[in-house]
Amino acid sequence: MNAVNPLRLRAFIAQVDTAAGLDACWPWRGHTNPDGYGIFGKSGGGAHRVAYQLMVRPIPDGMSIDHTCHNTDTTCPGGIECRHRRCVNPTHLEAVTQRQNLLRSRHTMPHHNAAKTHCRQGHEYTPQNTYSRRTPKGYARRECKTCRRERLGSKAAQ
Structure with a gap:
């Protein structure tokens, strides 16, 4: 003490x-x-x-x-x-x-973001469907892999 x-x-x-x-x-x-x-x-x-x-x-x-x-x-x-x-x-x-x-x-x-179980498009945040990364300022970010694939696929089709 x-x-x-x-x-x-x-x-x-x-x-x-x-x-x-x-x-x-x-x-x-x-x-x-x-x-x-x-x-x-x-x-x-x-x-x-x-x-x-x-x-x-x-x-x-x-x-x-x-x-x-x-x-x-x-x-x-x-x-x-x-x-x-x-x-x-x-x-x-x-x-x-x-x-x-x-x-x-x-x-x-x-607190609110950590409680989210699905992305904006309704895909579930699971270990298999979630990219986790840190921003340059050190903040944690999650990204839905399904949405990312769809977004990158639509850009490639343009």
């Missing part, structure tokens, strides 16, 4: 609403950034990240902190109105890759 500065922990906890109990979300009462996330300290770090570091463990390099309470709440509107962005309950936070974080939230395009 990392050494925790008790004064920093006390200052952090003073800005947390734990009245709803151990299992509930703990809303951040301090300042928030324009995206609705709590901020703490001189550096303006994410309060949820600070909570994880203070009460769980250091965040591994390259990892994001996911609000697991957000992933199970079907009534959450998402975006800057999402109340889970202010949650700092350490039992609601998990260190995951950015990809996992995006795929878990039903408010993101990667």
